[in-house]
Amino acid sequence: MTNWMQHLPILPVVIPLICGALMLVVRDSNRRGRLTLGFVSILAQLAVAITLLCLSAGYLPNEWPDGVGVYLLGDWPAPFGIVAVVDRLAVVMLVLTAILGLSAWIYATARWDRAGVHFHPLFQFLLMGLNGAFLTGDLFNLFVFFEVLLAASYGLAMHGSGRARVTAGLHYVAVNLVASFLLLIAMAMIYGVTGSLNMADLAARAGELGGPDRRLFEAGAAILGIAFLIKAAAWPLNFWLPATYSNACAPVAAVFMIMTKVGVYAMLRIGSLLLPTGAPAAFGGEWMFPLGIATLGFGIVGLIAAPQPERQASYCAIMSSGTLFAALGMPGVSLTGPALFYLVTSVLALGAFFLLLEMIERTQAFGADLLAVSLEAFDLEDPESPDSSDDVVGVAIPAAMAFLGLSFVACALLIAGLPPMSGFVAKFTLLSAALQTTDSGPGMGTWLLLGFVIFSGLACIIALGRTGIRLFWSVEDTVVPRLRLSEAGPVSLLIMVTIAMSVWAGPVMHYLDQTADYLGTPSQYINAVLTQNPGRDVAPIETLEVRP
Secondary structure, three states: OOOHHHHHHHHHHHHHHHHHHHHHHOOOOOHHHHHHHHHHHHHHHHHHHHHHHHHHHOOOOOOOHHHOEEEEHHHOOOOOOOEEEEOHHHHHHHHHHHHHHHHHHHHHHHOHHHOOOOHHHHHHHHHHHHHHHHHEOEHHHHHHHHHHHHHHHHHHHOOOOOHHHHHHHHHHHHHHHHHHHHHHHHHHHHHHHHOOOEHHHHHHHHOOOOHHHHHHHHHHHHHHHHHHHHHOOOOOOOOOHHHHHHHOOHHHHHHHHHHHHHHHHHHHHHHHHHHHHOOOHHHOHHHHHHHHHHHHHHHHHHHHHOOOHHHHHHHHHHHHHHHHHHHHOOOOOOOHHHHHHHHHHHHHHHHHHHHHHHHHHOOEHHHOOHHHHHHHHHOOOOOOOOOOHHHHHOOOOOOHHHHHHHHHHHHHHHHHOOOOOHHHHHHHHHHHHHHOOOOOOOOHHHHHHHHHHHHHHHHHHHHHHHHHHHHHOOHHHEOOOOOOHHHHHHHHHHHHHHHHHHHOHHHHHHHHHHHHHHHHOOHHHHHHHHOOOOOOOOOOOOOOOOOO
C-alpha cells in the first residue's frame, strides 16, 4: 500500500472538518464558494468511503490483517493512543452516510440552505461526527464524535422558522443532553474498573472481571446501553423523535435518518465485541429482542394514528429501529446480514421519502408558500438575485405530478417491504433466516418477529395508501408544483440505489453475510487493533484468543 493510502482511514473525518472550518471564514454572500467547497467535500468523502470498502473486502491490494485497517493517531499503539478502525461494518456505514449526505445536500442547495444561517458548515460538521463515530476504536472518542454530530444537529433541527420547529428542536436538545450525561457516567464507571476505554482492550479485559468489579462494570454497561437506546429511538425512550423529525426541514430530516442508526451501530459494535468474552449481557438478545418488538409495536400504532405524512415517516423510522433491534436480538449471527441489508434499505427509502414529502406538500394550496415565509423571516432573499422571487420555487421539470406519484409509490413499496423493491428482499431474507435459527424449529421469538414484521408491512400499506389517495386524488385543491432537477435528482438517486440493491441483491447480501460472520468472530478486530505495530521499537502485543 502506498504511503498516501495509509492515511485514508482518517480522511472521512479530516475532509469535512477542514471544509466546515473553511466555510466559516467564507462570507455568506459568497454562496457559490460555499457550494463548491461542500460539493467537493462530500464527493471526496464518497470516493474515500468506496475505496475503504474495496480495501476491507480485499478488492484492492492491502496489508490489512483480516481486512481490518487500523490507523494510529500520533503513532501511539493501542490501547494507549487514539485509533481509527476500518472494517466491513464501518465502511458500510461510511458509504451509506456519504450517499445519503450527498442527496440531502444537493436537495438543500435548491432552496433550504437559504432558509437560515450556517447551514453548510453545520452539515459538514454533522458528517464529520457521523464518520468519526463509525471509525473510532474507543468509547471516549465515540462520545466526542457523538457530541460533534449532536451539536451540529441542534442547529440543523431548528434550521428555518416556525414555533413548532423550534419547540421540537429544544425538546430534542434536552433529551440528547441527558443521553450524553448518561454516556459520561457510564464511561467513568467502565474506566474506573478496567482502566481503559479502547473497545478491543475492553473486550479482552471484561471477561476476566469478577466480584464487585464485575457488577460495577455491568452497571456501567447497562447505563451505556440506555444512552444508546435513547439515540436509537427505542421504546419507551423515543418520544422525542416524531415531533423533531416531522418538523425539521426536508433535507435535515432526510440526513437525520442515519443518526438513529448510530445508536444501533454502537449497540452492534460493542455487543459483538463484549458478548463472546463473557462480558455483561446489557447488549444481548435478552433485552434487545423484547425492546425491539415493543418499539415495532409502538411504531405501528403511531403510523396508523398519525394524520400528517411527515409524522407517518417519523413513525416508520421508529419501526425500522424496532425491526433492527428485534432481529439483532435473535440468537446467533444468521440474522445480522439480513438486518444490515434492511438497515441500508430503510435509511435510503426514508431519506428519499422525507425529501419527497416536502415536494408533494407544494401540491397543496396551504404548503405552496412555506419556503417564502422562511426566507422572509431570515431576510435572506436578494431581489436582484436570479435565485429569488418565483425562481426560488424551481425550474419546472416535465411531468412533475407523474414523477411525484411514481416516487411516492416506490417509497411506499420500499417502506412496506413489497416486491420488486429492495425492501421486500430485506424483509424476506430476514424472515427466512429467522425461521432457520434453530434445528428444532421456530420458537416463540421467531413467530413474534414474523408476525410483527408482516403486520408492520400491512400497517404501512394501509397508512401510506390512505395518504396517497388524499394527496393525489384530491384534485380540487391540487397545485402543479415547479420542481428543480436538483430536487428531483436526489430522490431519484436514492430510489435508484435501492433498485440497484434489488438487482444485485446476491453480491450485496454475500458481502453483508461475510460482515456478519466477521462480527461473530471478534478476535479478528481485537487482534488487528492490539497487535498493530507503529513501525518503531514497540513489541507486538500477544494475539488474543476470544471464546466463540
